[in-house]
Amino acid sequence: MTSAAGTLPDNIVYFVRALRRAGVPVGTAQILEALRAVSVVGFTNRLDFHTTLRAMIVTRAEHLLVFDQVFTMFWRDPEFLENMITNLLPVITAPPVDPLMEPARNRAAEAMASGGGKPRCAPQQEQLEIDAQFSHSDVEKLSEKDFDAMTAVEIYAAETAIRTMGLNLPKVPGRRYGLAANAVQIDRRRALQGARRSGGEMILLPKRRAKPRRLNLVVLCDISGSMTSYSRMMMHFVHSVAQFQGQSWAAVHGFTFGTRLHNISPLLTIKDPDAALRAIGSHVRDWEGGTRIASSLGDFNMHWARRVLSTPSVVLLITDGLEREGIAKLESEMARMALQTRELIWLNPLLRWERFSPQAAGIRAMLPYVSSLVACHNLDSLQELSDSLRNGLHADHKKRLIGMLK
């Protein structure tokens, strides 16, 4: 590192700091490695210097562009760099309030105002019992109520209910094996290992079975105008499912679409539901706008399906299916997506009407390709989806509707 002496190491550190501000995560170890690499390559050729730093610092293709821009800005003008850093310094020493923390703070404040402010004279135990009963009956009442018709208070209660719901899934046999007493397949490796211990005599025949593996969940959620009253609830639902990641799903990927497709998977990892929803709200630009289901699905098939559906996956498609144009394209995109998924489940809030029939062209085009069609307009229907996924039995409207089509 001695050959890279002088101000270069400092500058690299400043540069990395600017990069981090631009959203590229860089570890300290990477900086040290980068300094070493620069000292090996030398600081003579701008292109080599650029490549060296990039190879050491960037680990994801989507960060390459950011890196290149910051690099150009940074190493063009050292004065500019100085200014930039001095401008940055006060921010670093006194970090602003983390916007992600705000909703949590709001809720804490609310809790203090409602709970903490209550007079303490009432006997506490009795109070608690009454509270529990009330909240229980609240959920009972809410569960059949359509999300569309809820008041703000009821919506808040429903959100809380959704948060604790989760979404259990079926497990499928994986490619790794584990010991199982009542399996059929003999674990030859272990049997021979055991025989070696007993001097070459096979006494036990251990059995093995494929260990169950978890599936990936991919959620595609329509957020166009016609879905307005449901999309917020659905976002809560998706977030709560994503928070259960690792317990029931191998990975959860989320996408929203209205007129364009947005990947919201990174935002779903934010723990606080309100903060996550706020982040999604500012990331996604086409809330409550028009809808272009076919082109959004096409975009998904083209750019994302190959990355998120390469391992066995369940796809939840949340949309009312009210597509006006490009029915042929919609059909071909649905066909392509169905080929790549283990199960393609369509959640449609329109099923809230008892006498719903598949009249719209978009719905008729999509229906044959989904493996099942489930309602999603109230808490009950979501619970039904959760239960049916686990049990492999679907409260299936698909057969009924396909029958109607014929």
Next chain:
Amino acid sequence: MQQLPKSIDKTSELLASEGYVADRSLATLTYLSLTLNRPIFLEGEAGVGKTELAKVIAKGLGRDLIRLQCYEGLDTSTSVYEWNFAAQMLAMRNGVGEADIYDEKYLIKRALLKAVEPHASGPPVLLIDEIDRTDAPFEAFLLEALSDFQVTVPELGIIKAQEPPIVILTSNRTREVHDALKRRCLYHWVDYPDFDREMKILTARVPEAKQALSLEVVAFIQKLREEDLFKRPGLAETLDWAKCLIALDVVALSPDVITDTIGAVLKYQDDIAKITGGAATRILDQIKQDMQALK
């Protein structure tokens, strides 16, 4: 044992001597990897020459190439070592004692163990191909193997590489590989080559191709990559196609020839239908115009 290249230019020459036309940044990366003993992580679309780089480095330096093709469910017994139980059993029946049964002659060595063993021609090139096809448990296992270049066989102890192997990992990005693994490597995104580089590569790899035909092929493929296709053709497809055309004694591209041989370039029925249904003629006309303009 052949010396490692001493500069980026020398690395470039080494790769070129084996017919691999690398751009400056890939040469820099290779040089860094050889000097700092860091694995290279190559990501990019299928058929842009990721695997080829490993082969070329191995050939250029005269090292052994050890290839580990990844798939889901890859584990220690298929990637590191396995005891030959059947042979051990037979040996025991013939009176070989418990202590002698864990001998190297009953050890079946797999890719990773082979890579850390001493080789006569120097540390080998270890190619871990299509890492995105494997699963998270194997990635986690690789973390240890790649940072210390050692593997553990409980019955024999730790086997550590005296000189670390040259490691190259490739990924088609069908799945996001964990950052912890990438961070231990030099990352490089391999893009489709531009016109000049693709021309150079085609000349180096398929020298029997006539200049005029090569120009047409490369121009056509470059234009094809701008079309709205489900899978854009890679470099491998360019080379394949050129070879196909030579085998058919084609001297110049025409819509008929393209329709007959497009299977070498496009691998999805939708894409083929799109291109043979009119787009081919349009692109061909455009190329001819461009070439006229150049003359």
